[in-house]
Amino acid sequence: MDRSRLVMDLQTVNANVSRVPFFRFLNFEVQGVDSLRANTEMTFESRHIGNPVMELYHGGIIASFMEATAAIAVHPEFAEVPAKPVNLTVDYLRPATRGPLFACANVTRKGKRIASVSVMSWQTAREKPVAEGLYHFLLV
Amino acid sequence: MAEVTKQEMAQIARLWNARGKGLITHMALDIEDVSRDGVRVRMPFNPDFCIDEDQTLLHGGILTALLDSVFGLANFVAIEGISTMATLDLRVDYLRAARSRADVIVRAHCFRQTRHIAFNAGSIWFDGHEEAEIARGTASFALTRGETGLFGAMTEGDAS
Numbered sequence: 001m002d003r004s005r006l007v008m009d010l011q012t013v014n015a016n017v018s019r020v021p022f023f024r025f026l027n028f029e030v031q032g033v034d035s036l037r038a039n040t041e042m043t044f045e046s047r048h049i050g051n052p053v054m055e056l057y058h059g060g061i062i063a064s065f066m067e068a069t070a071a072i073a074v075h076p077e078f079a080e081v082p083a084k085p086v087n088l089t090v091d092y093l094r095p096a097t098r099g100p101l102f103a104c105a106n107v108t109r110k111g112k113r114i115a116s117v118s119v120m121s122w123q124t125a126r127e128k129p130v131a132e133g134l135y136h137f138l139l140v
Numbered sequence: 141m142a143e144v145t146k147q148e149m150a151q152i153a154r155l156w157n158a159r160g161k162g163l164i165t166h167m168a169l170d171i172e173d174v175s176r177d178g179v180r181v182r183m184p185f186n187p188d189f190c191i192d193e194d195q196t197l198l199h200g201g202i203l204t205a206l207l208d209s210v211f212g213l214a215n216f217v218a219i220e221g222i223s224t225m226a227t228l229d230l231r232v233d234y235l236r237a238a239r240s241r242a243d244v245i246v247r248a249h250c251f252r253q254t255r256h257i258a259f260n261a262g263s264i265w266f267d268g269h270e271e272a273e274i275a276r277g278t279a280s281f282a283l284t285r286g287e288t289g290l291f292g293a294m295t296e297g298d299a300s
Contacts (some may be wrong), residue, residue: 019193020191020192020199021187021188021189021190021191021193021195022188022189022190022191022198022199022201022202023191024188025188025189026201046161046162047161047162047163047165047166048162048163049161049162049163050162050163050164050208050209051162052161052162058162058163058164058205058208058209059205059208059227059230060163060201060202060204060205060206060207060208060209061163061201061205063201063204063205063208063230063232064199064200064201064202064204064205065201067199067200067201067204068199068201080192080193081191081192081197082191084237085200085234086233086234087231087232087233087234088200088204088230088231088232089229089230089231090204090229090230090231091228091229092226092227092228092229092230095226
């Protein structure tokens with residue numbers, strides 16, 4: 001086992017994240033990361049709104065945030081660009097309202113070429129998920 | 141099936157572009173074509189949506205967000221009497237690296253509607269490169285039908 005992956009430096013991961021323009025647009029922070037998992041928190045911004053009347057998050061922002069979290073779980077210490085996504089499926093379970101949004105990504109399988117990642121996103125309680133997603137990444 | 145009138149089209153474009161806040165405003169979308177058979181929308185290049193420091197490679201997530209938005213527009217135009225709609229699920233394939241500073245073009249349509257559900261499909265490419273799609277997606281939406289359709293409610297009083 002690669003020991004460096006076990007003592008991932010959160011500051012380094014967040015410094016990498018802050019170099020990605022679109023990750024700055026999303027405005028999230030990595031709160032925890034290990035070799036198979038990443039936990040993130042996104043701050044609500046008016047540019048995230050999909051429904052201006054109800055002030056709900058745009059579904060595409062939720063999917064983007066989950067994709068970013070999944071990419072970090074797959075490759076936390078990326079140098080230039082985050083892990084390369086192939087495709088995704090997102091199931092929207094509840095509307096997400098003004099306030100922080102959390103995500104947890106789990107790498108279900110990491111092979112030589114492909115990684116499968118399952119992501120969950122919630123606001124007030126993990127038992128009340130906002131969305132669930134499955135993402136594939138190409139590792140080569 | 142009735143075509144969308146010029147006047148309705150102008151109203152849709154105004155509503156779409158004058159939302160004041162939110163992601164759609166930030167994406168600066170421009171409706172190029174709209175009918176009950178489908179819509180075509182342009183998204184100008186925006187460096188905020190890139191993942192590289194040189195800012196030439198778009199993040200997949202913004203393409204997913206673009207599909208989700210434009211599916212909503214396609215349903216809004218194609219289905220009469222919708223009062224609300226919510227994305228149920230979304231599936232997107234990233235067909236090639238989205239590396240360009242060209243505008244992004246998306247075409248989407250509703251290929252089946254029932255009383256409760258709408259089914260959508262769409263494609264994305266860089267302007268001038270329709271043969272080289274960068275993403276393709278499908279989605280389903282849960283519809284709530286009301287006495288006043290979304291279109292009617294949103295355009296009411298628009299004439300004043």
